Structure formats: structure tokens, C-alpha cells
Amino acid sequence: MVDGKPDDVICEGDVCRRVTPEEAAAHAAKAGAPEPGEADGVPKVFQLLGPTLLGKEGAEVPLSSVTGPGKVLGLYFSAHWCPPCQHFTPELARIYERFRAFHARKEDWSVVFVSSDRDEDSFKHYFENMPWLALPFAKREAKMELSALYKVRGIPTLIILDGETGELITADGRDAVVEDDECAGFPWKPRSFEEIMAGASLQDPAPADPRPVPALERIKGKVTLLYFSASWCPPCRRFTPKLVETYKALKAAGKDFEAVLVSADREAGAATEYHSHMAWPMIPYDDRKTASELNTRFGVEGIPTLVVLDEAGQVITTEGAAAVMADPTGARFPWRPQPLEALSPYTAPRINNAAVLLLVVDEEDQAKAEEAATAALGPVATATKAAPGGDDWAFLYARRGDEMCQSVLHFCGLVKDPKAEPPAGSRLLLLDVPGSQTVWDLTAAGYEATEAGCAKAVADRKAKKLGPGKKLGEDDDE
Incomplete structure (x- = not known):
């Protein structure tokens, strides 16, 4: 085992990855924070990076100097303790330095190191050998949210972004630069x-x-x-x-x-x-x-x-x-995702990929549960999904006592026995498995299972007003 490798990371072959949500239930990461608010006209990634980046010898480099029309930004997720990173970083540095020296667009590509190191000394030592910029190590909250934004499951990962709009060009930058080390295909936009x-x-x-x-x-x-x-x-x-x-x-x-x-x-x-x-x-x-x-x-x-x-x-x-x-008969073909859907084997995987607002409805009848959920959560789901950052959210509902719902509550540590009788009443929950690996029992925090309560939950999440929540895998007495 390499010194400094986090306990919630597994190295397999040529990649180190975060534990799966199932593994995270037993070995949860200990850092996290809710989603930042949206700023009109400013891409979320630029909000998270902040106005300045870290240059050599502690220099503050304006983000604006590496963004704008024609610019391309690479986010390099890496850590000193990761053997595949130790192998890839020198290769990426060689490609990057040659690009900055000889490529026709040598001024247009910048890379930002987003560290998964455990301490600042390790970060500084690793960053010394890199010919690019870095997200300041102290911005742990931003680091985690960047990982969640691009669904970074393992390192090293190189994300390539449009430097003007912040839009994703490719999440497979690592393979792109290895297969095209002369950068002839820069910025490696995938074909349609x-x-x-x-x-x-x-x-x-x-x-x-x-x-x-x-x-x-x-x-x-x-x-x-x-x-x-x-x-x-x-x-x-x-x-x-x-x-x-x-x-x-x-x-x-x-x-x-x-x-x-x-x-x-x-x-x-x-x-x-x-x-x-x-x-x-x-x-x-x-x-x-x-x-x-x-x-x-x-x-x-x-x-x-x-x-x-x-x-x-x-x-x-x-x-x-x-x-x-x-839907084996294809009644809902072509299966376009809806803003609000029932928790099912089809929709449950979204818990692994987005922040999920889950309304557990105190109804035994499925039709009545759907009616109640549509009234309380439907308008909020539709509005949130249509707004900037809507893809970062999913909205689900389930009947109280539903077997899959009980399994989700058990996974989140909110019930000890998934087969036990659930407490009476509707319940509003927020799950952030891919990001902070945190669950918020919003009902216990005073949020009502109403349209107003659901809207307030979304607004407070964006404004970072929800509080610490409960870490996945964390016992109640910890």
C-alpha cells in the first residue's frame, strides 16, 4: 500500500477509483459540502474554481487569464499517493510542455491540478513537478464539488472544457492525449x-x-x-x-x-x-x-x-x-426521463449520479401516492430541471413501506432494519451520493412535505443552508 492513499480509494490495474456507493455505506468519505448557488451567466465550473488559481511559488493567477474565447481548460484530478497518477503525470507534463512550446494554439490550453492528496505538504511536493496551475489545496469543498460535477470515479482523470462557456468537451482527456501526444486533434472534441x-x-x-x-x-x-x-x-x-x-x-x-x-x-x-x-x-x-x-x-x-x-x-x-x-411492452417508449418519477429499478440508479430529492408519501395506494407526489414535488421538479444546473438533480417519490424505498433508507442509515414497519407520515429526504456522500432528513429538520417545503429544500441546498447532514456509513452515535 502506498503511504497516504485514502481508505475510501481502491487501486486496480491502471486506475485508482473511489469506492462505490455500496462500499461508501461502510467506508464513507469524511469531507463534503452542499452544492453552491448558481450565479447568472457564470458557468458552475468557473464559480467552483474561483477568481484566482494557484501558480508557482504561491502566485495568484486570475482565472480570466486562462478562460475566454478560443481557450481550452483541462482539469487534472490526481494525487501523489496514486501509482497510476505517478505514471501518467510525467507523460502529461511532457505533452503539455511540448504543446505550450510548439503547437499553433500554444496559448490556448491551460491545465488546472485538482488534488486528491490528504494533506497540503503532499500537495505542494506533487505540484512542484507540474508545469501548470492548481486549485488551492484549501478549497476542499470546491474540489469535491468539481469531482461530483464531472462524476469523477477514479484518478487520474483529465477533463477537457471549453474555456469560454465551461461546457464539457470530453471527459476522456487522459485517453485523448495518450493516443494523440502530438495534439493534432486538439481540443479532442468527440465526433457526433x-x-x-x-x-x-x-x-x-x-x-x-x-x-x-x-x-x-x-x-x-x-x-x-x-x-x-x-x-x-x-x-x-x-x-x-x-x-x-x-x-x-x-x-x-x-x-x-x-x-x-x-x-x-x-x-x-x-x-x-x-x-x-x-x-x-x-x-x-x-x-x-x-x-x-x-x-x-x-x-x-x-x-x-x-x-x-x-x-x-x-x-x-x-x-x-x-x-x-x-416497461417490457414499450408503453413509454422512447423512455424520455420525466422531471418527477417513481422510485423503481429503472430510476434508482440516478441516486448514484445526481442529488436526489426523495418524497416518501404516506399512501398505500400507488395512484394516490403519485397524485400526492405530483402535487407537492412535481412543480418544483419541473422548475428545477429546467433551470441551469438541472441535470445535477433528480426527483423521485415512493410509497411509505415500499420495499425499494426501505432499502434506500437502510442504505442511507436512516432505518436499521429495512423490513421493519416504517414510521408513520410522509418524509422528505435529500441524498447526495456522488458528491458529498451525505443524506439530509429534511422532515426531521422541519421541512414540510408540501410544494413550499420542497421548493425551500432546493433553494436552501443551492444556498448551502442545509447544514451538515448525515454521512453515509456514519452511525448515529458517532
């Missing part, structure tokens, strides 16, 4: 789905005509389901027959869409045999470049993954597999 597919072809499953056809002839202007799967994956083999049935039901209902298999099999024969059990085309197995680019473009981290795209190639949902399981 249509651009990727323009040079690709599709192949129907046997025994259909095996000759590939241009991909855009089949999918242009249609809702497209990208199915990332492999024959060696047991969950995939269980899910594929269910997807076939949903596919057939949608076709029978006259829905205009197409599905495409993006194989993760290890050899062509296995991919071909697996594909024969499906009713849709695949990216030809030997076109690994297109398959790899699609995996990167849509951030596929595990399989099976079903990404649903609209007619323009924009993401509707990356939770298509859960949507199919929850």
Missing part, C-alpha cells in the same frame, strides 16, 4: 453520433443477407437503440431475450426505430453466434474502431448498456436496459 456512423456499416444477423449496408441508410432520422453487449456476459445473456421481446412489441406497434448491436465479444465467431439470437443489425465485428468510438462517445462503463438516441442522434437515456425491464 452521425459523424461516427457516416463511415460505418451495419450487418444483419444470420441467416439474413450478410452483406453490410451503410449505417445511415438504416438509422438516419430514427430513434436508435445502441445495445452494448457480449456473449460472455451472463447479465447480457439474461437481458437479450427480454430486449428481443420488447423490440418485437415495438415493431408490431408500428414504432419507427432501429436497434444496433455494438459487440464486446472477444472473437468474431462468438459475436456472430450471439448476434444470430437478435432481430437487429450490428456494427461488423471487424470494425473495432467504430465500436470503440461509440463506447467512448457514450461513456459505456459496463454491459449490458442500452443507449436510446432521438432522431437527431441526441441521447434520450443511457438507462435503456432498466427502462426495458420496467
Whole structure:
């Protein structure tokens, strides 16, 4: 074990990652803070970085000097105790210094070190060998919120941003610079789905005509389901027959869409045999470049993954597999996320990816629970999701005593026995698993399960007025 590695971090292969939310329930991080308020016209990332960055020898460097039209900003999440970081940092420094010396746009790219070190001395020692700027180590709250904003699960991670708008260019900056160390593709903006597919072809499953056809002839202007799967994956083999049935039901209902298999099999024969059990085309197995680019473009981290795209190639949902399981007949196709939804196997994963305002309704009847939740939380959910930063939020409701709701409460440490009778009354909760790994029992704090109470909870969260909350994995007597 490397000295200084946090207890809530696991190093595997060439990446160090934070523990999963499940692991975090037992080994929670001890630092955190609520979300900052939004400032009109100022991207959230620039708010978090602040007006000045740390330069060499303690110099204060204005953020404005590295942002603006034509500028590109890299956020480098790293730490001295992380072996993969120790390997990658010198490589990134070499690429960066050569870029700053010789590239045609040498003044346009700046990098900011966002440290995961445990103490300031370690941070200073590590930063000494870096040829870029840093977020001051004391800004621990901002560091954590930047990690949450870009869903940083492991280090080293290099996030590439538009220096004028703060918009994400790519979350895969590490791979981009390694694969393009001459920076010919700077700033490494990923190609759109249509651009990727323009040079690709599709192949129907046997025994259909095996000759590939241009991909855009089949999918242009249609809702497209990208199915990332492999024959060696047991969950995939269980899910594929269910997807076939949903596919057939949608076709029978006259829905205009197409599905495409993006194989993760290890050899062509296995991919071909697996594909024969499906009713849709695949990216030809030997076109690994297109398959790899699609995996990167849509951030596929595990399989099976079903990404649903609209007619323009924009993401509707990356939770298509859960949507199919929850709606096998496709009644809600193409499964556009709604501002307020019921807690279910389909929506529960959002707890891992956003701040969730959860309303537990004291109703046994599902229809009555939905009606009550829609009245209290619906307007707040709609307004918050439509406002800047709306993607950082999710709004869910559940019936009191619902099995999944009890599991969530148990995971948060709010009930000791998930099978025990829950306390009477509605309950309003705020969960921040990906960021501060904190839960707030808002009802206990005096917030009412009403539209006014829900609106106040959101406003207070943005204004950092909620208080410390309860850390995941923290016992009541700690």
C-alpha cells in the first residue's frame, strides 16, 4: 500500500477509483459540502474554481487569464499517493510542455491540478513537478464539488472544457492525449453520433443477407437503440431475450426505430453466434474502431448498456436496459426521463449520479401516492430541471413501506432494519451520493412535505443552508 492513499480509494490495474456507493455505506468519505448557488451567466465550473488559481511559488493567477474565447481548460484530478497518477503525470507534463512550446494554439490550453492528496505538504511536493496551475489545496469543498460535477470515479482523470462557456468537451482527456501526444486533434472534441456512423456499416444477423449496408441508410432520422453487449456476459445473456421481446412489441406497434448491436465479444465467431439470437443489425465485428468510438462517445462503463438516441442522434437515456425491464411492452417508449418519477429499478440508479430529492408519501395506494407526489414535488421538479444546473438533480417519490424505498433508507442509515414497519407520515429526504456522500432528513429538520417545503429544500441546498447532514456509513452515535 502506498503511504497516504485514502481508505475510501481502491487501486486496480491502471486506475485508482473511489469506492462505490455500496462500499461508501461502510467506508464513507469524511469531507463534503452542499452544492453552491448558481450565479447568472457564470458557468458552475468557473464559480467552483474561483477568481484566482494557484501558480508557482504561491502566485495568484486570475482565472480570466486562462478562460475566454478560443481557450481550452483541462482539469487534472490526481494525487501523489496514486501509482497510476505517478505514471501518467510525467507523460502529461511532457505533452503539455511540448504543446505550450510548439503547437499553433500554444496559448490556448491551460491545465488546472485538482488534488486528491490528504494533506497540503503532499500537495505542494506533487505540484512542484507540474508545469501548470492548481486549485488551492484549501478549497476542499470546491474540489469535491468539481469531482461530483464531472462524476469523477477514479484518478487520474483529465477533463477537457471549453474555456469560454465551461461546457464539457470530453471527459476522456487522459485517453485523448495518450493516443494523440502530438495534439493534432486538439481540443479532442468527440465526433457526433452521425459523424461516427457516416463511415460505418451495419450487418444483419444470420441467416439474413450478410452483406453490410451503410449505417445511415438504416438509422438516419430514427430513434436508435445502441445495445452494448457480449456473449460472455451472463447479465447480457439474461437481458437479450427480454430486449428481443420488447423490440418485437415495438415493431408490431408500428414504432419507427432501429436497434444496433455494438459487440464486446472477444472473437468474431462468438459475436456472430450471439448476434444470430437478435432481430437487429450490428456494427461488423471487424470494425473495432467504430465500436470503440461509440463506447467512448457514450461513456459505456459496463454491459449490458442500452443507449436510446432521438432522431437527431441526441441521447434520450443511457438507462435503456432498466427502462426495458420496467416497461417490457414499450408503453413509454422512447423512455424520455420525466422531471418527477417513481422510485423503481429503472430510476434508482440516478441516486448514484445526481442529488436526489426523495418524497416518501404516506399512501398505500400507488395512484394516490403519485397524485400526492405530483402535487407537492412535481412543480418544483419541473422548475428545477429546467433551470441551469438541472441535470445535477433528480426527483423521485415512493410509497411509505415500499420495499425499494426501505432499502434506500437502510442504505442511507436512516432505518436499521429495512423490513421493519416504517414510521408513520410522509418524509422528505435529500441524498447526495456522488458528491458529498451525505443524506439530509429534511422532515426531521422541519421541512414540510408540501410544494413550499420542497421548493425551500432546493433553494436552501443551492444556498448551502442545509447544514451538515448525515454521512453515509456514519452511525448515529458517532
